[in-house]
Amino acid sequence: MLKKYITNHLFFDTMRSEVLNTAAQRNVFLSPDALQIILSNPEPMMFVNNILSYISKSTMFVGKEDVLTFISGGLSKSESKPVAPKNKRQHDISVVPGTDITGESTCEGKVEDFTRYFMSRYNMIRDMLKRRLGSSLPIEKATSVSREVQVIGMVSESSVTKNGHRTLTLEDESGSCKVLVLKDSNISDIIVNDEVIGVVGSPTRDGKMLVAQEIVRPGVSHEPWVPSDSVASVAFLSDIHVGSHTFLDSRWDAMTKWLRENAKKMDLDYIILPGDVVDGIGIFPGQQEELSVDDIYMQYYRLAERLKDIPDHIKIVLQPGNHDAVRPAEPQPALSSVFAKKFDSNVMLTANPVCLSIEGRSVLAYHGRSIDDWVASVQRLTYDDPVAIMKEMLERRHLAPMYGMKTALAPEKKDYLVIEKKPDIFVTGHVHGANTIEHCGVRLIAASTWQDQTDFQRMHNFNPKPGIMPIVHLGTGNTIMKGF
Numbered sequence: 205m206l207k208k209y210i211t212n213h214l215f216f217d218t219m220r221s222e223v224l225n226t227a228a229q230r231n232v233f234l235s236p237d238a239l240q241i242i243l244s245n246p247e248p249m250m251f252v253n254n255i256l257s258y259i260s261k262s263t264m265f266v267g268k269e270d271v272l273t274f275i276s277g278g279l280s281k282s283e284s285k286p287v288a289p290k291n292k293r294q295h296d297i298s299v300v301p302g303t304d305i306t307g308e309s310t311c312e313g314k315v316e317d318f319t320r321y322f323m324s325r326y327n328m329i330r331d332m333l334k335r336r337l338g339s340s341l342p343i344e345k346a347t348s349v350s351r352e353v354q355v356i357g358m359v360s361e362s363s364v365t366k367n368g369h370r371t372l373t374l375e376d377e378s379g380s381c382k383v384l385v386l387k388d389s390n391i392s393d394i395i396v397n398d399e400v401i402g403v404v405g406s407p408t409r410d411g412k413m414l415v416a417q418e419i420v421r422p423g424v425s426h427e428p429w430v431p432s433d434s435v436a437s438v439a440f441l442s443d444i445h446v447g448s449h450t451f452l453d454s455r456w457d458a459m460t461k462w463l464r465e466n467a468k469k470m471d472l473d474y475i476i477l478p479g480d481v482v483d484g485i486g487i488f489p490g491q492q493e494e495l496s497v498d499d500i501y502m503q504y505y506r507l508a509e510r511l512k513d514i515p516d517h518i519k520i521v522l523q524p525g526n527h528d529a530v531r532p533a534e535p536q537p538a539l540s541s542v543f544a545k546k547f548d549s550n551v552m553l554t555a556n557p558v559c560l561s562i563e564g565r566s567v568l569a570y571h572g573r574s575i576d577d578w579v580a581s582v583q584r585l586t587y588d589d590p591v592a593i594m595k596e597m598l599e600r601r602h603l604a605p606m607y608g609m610k611t612a613l614a615p616e617k618k619d620y621l622v623i624e625k626k627p628d629i630f631v632t633g634h635v636h637g638a639n640t641i642e643h644c645g646v647r648l649i650a651a652s653t654w655q656d657q658t659d660f661q662r663m664h665n666f667n668p669k670p671g672i673m674p675i676v677h678l679g680t681g682n683t684i685m686k687g688f
C-alpha cells in the first residue's frame with residue numbers, strides 16, 4: 205500500500221513538473237488552480253498541449269477560467285493560423301522529393317551499379333563531413349606527408365589486434381590506407397563496415413598507416429525541437445502482422461475504439477504504419493504453423509478491414525517491411541496496388557525508407573531491418589534498446605551502412621538509405637520494441653507491434669512490447685506512449 209502511495213506520489217510529482225515545463229517552454233505561466241484541473245485529467249500532457257495549442261501566441265498566463273472555457277469549447281485558437289473546421293480537415297502531408305524509390309529503381313545488380321551506389325553514399329556523406337572537417341587530403345597522399353592530416357573514407361575492413369588496438373582499412377577514390385586506433389584513445393568502439401568517416405591522424409614514419417587522433421562523423425546538429433503552431437498529432441502503428449495467429453485482436457480493437465472516441469478531439473490526424481503490416485508467407489522456416497491466414501492477398505484484405513476501424517479523418521501512411529509483398533532489398537518500393545485494392549482512399553502507400561513532410565515537420569520512417577545487422581556487429585547494441593541503435597544511424601547519417609549482412613541493399617543510382625536531412629521525428633519498427641527518446645531535438649521512436657510473442661521469437665529469447673501506440677504532437681513535439 206505504502207509502495208503504491210509512493211509510486212503514485214512520485215508519478216504525480218513527475219507529471220506536475222512535466223506539465224509546468226511544457227508550459228514554461230512556451231513562456232506560459234499556469235495558475236495553481238489551472239494546474240490542478242490539468243493534473244486531474246487522465247491525460248495531463250495531452251490536455252496541456254491542447255490548451256497551449258489553442259491559446260493565442262501572446263498569452264502568458266492561463267488561469268482556471270481559461271481552462272474551463274477551453275473545456276467548454278469556447279477558447280479560440282491561436283490567431284496566427286486559421287484552422288479548418290473539424291468536419292473539413294485538410295491534411296498537410298507529402299513525400300519529400302527524392303526520398304521514395306517507387307518507380308525510380310534502375311539497378312540491375314551489375315558491378316557498375318554497385319560502384320555507382322557506393323560512390324553515391326561516399327559523396328553524400330563526404331559533403332556532410334567536409335562541413336565539419338574543412339579541408340581533407342586524398343587518402344593516396346595522406347600517408348606521404350609528415351604532419352597531422354584529415355581524410356574522409358569508407359571503412360572497408362575493421363579488425364582488432366592481439367593487443368586490443370583496432371585497425372581499419374579506409375578507402376576513397378584515390379586509394380586506400382590502414383588506420384590504427386589505439387585502444388587507450390577516447391575514440392568510440394563502434395566502427396562498422398562500409399560507414400563513411402573522417403579521420404584526423406598522423407602518418408607513421410614508414411608511411412604505412414595513419415594513427416587516428418579523432419574519428420569524425422557527420423552527426424546531427426544539437427538544435428532543439430522548435431515549437432510550431434500545428435495542433436495536429438501523428439501516431440505510429442508498426443508491425444501489425446495481420447495473418448499471424450498471434451495478431452492481438454482485442455488490443456487492436458481497444459486501440460481503434462480509443463481512436464474513434466478521442467482522435468478528433470485531440471487532432472490526431474495522421475497515422476504511420478512503418479512496415480510488416482501483414483505476416484506474409486514463407487518469411488522464415490516453419491512460418492506456416494504460425495499463420496491464421498495463409499494467402500497473401502487475403503492477408504491484405506484482412507488488413508484493409510482492420511484499417512477501416514480507424515476513423516476516416518485520419519490519413520494513414522503505409523510503408524513495407526521485410527514481411528510485406530515487395531522486394532526484400534532496400535530501398536523497398538511501395539506496396540503494389542494489386543494488394544491495396546481494398547484500402548480506403550485515406551491510405552497512402554510509400555517506400556521504405558521514406559521521408560515525409562507533415563505540417564512542416566520532417567518524419568523519417570524506416571522499417572528497421574538493419575537493426576539485425578547492428579546487433580550482430582556491435583556487442584553492446586541489443587534488441588532491447590532499438591533507439592540506441594537509431595542514435596548510431598543518425599550519427600552516421602545512414603540507416604544501414606553494413607553491406608552483405610541480413611539487410612539486402614539494392615544498388616540504386618542514389619543511396620536512399622543516407623539520411624540527407626536531419627528529421628524532426630525518426631521512427632522504426634521491425635524489432636517489436638516500444639520506446640522513445642529525444643536525441644539532439646529529434647524524436648526517436650521504436651513503434652511497438654500488434655503481434656504477441658511468436659514461438660520463433662520465444663525460441664530466440666526475444667521479448668516484444670506489443671500494443672503500444674506512440675503519439676507525437678506536431679506543434680510541441682510532446683510524445684506519449686499510449687498502451688492498450
Ligand SMILES: [Fe+2]
Nearest residue numbers: 443480634635
Ligand atoms: Fe515485424
Ligand SMILES: [Fe+2]
Nearest residue numbers: 480525526634
Ligand atoms: Fe520486420
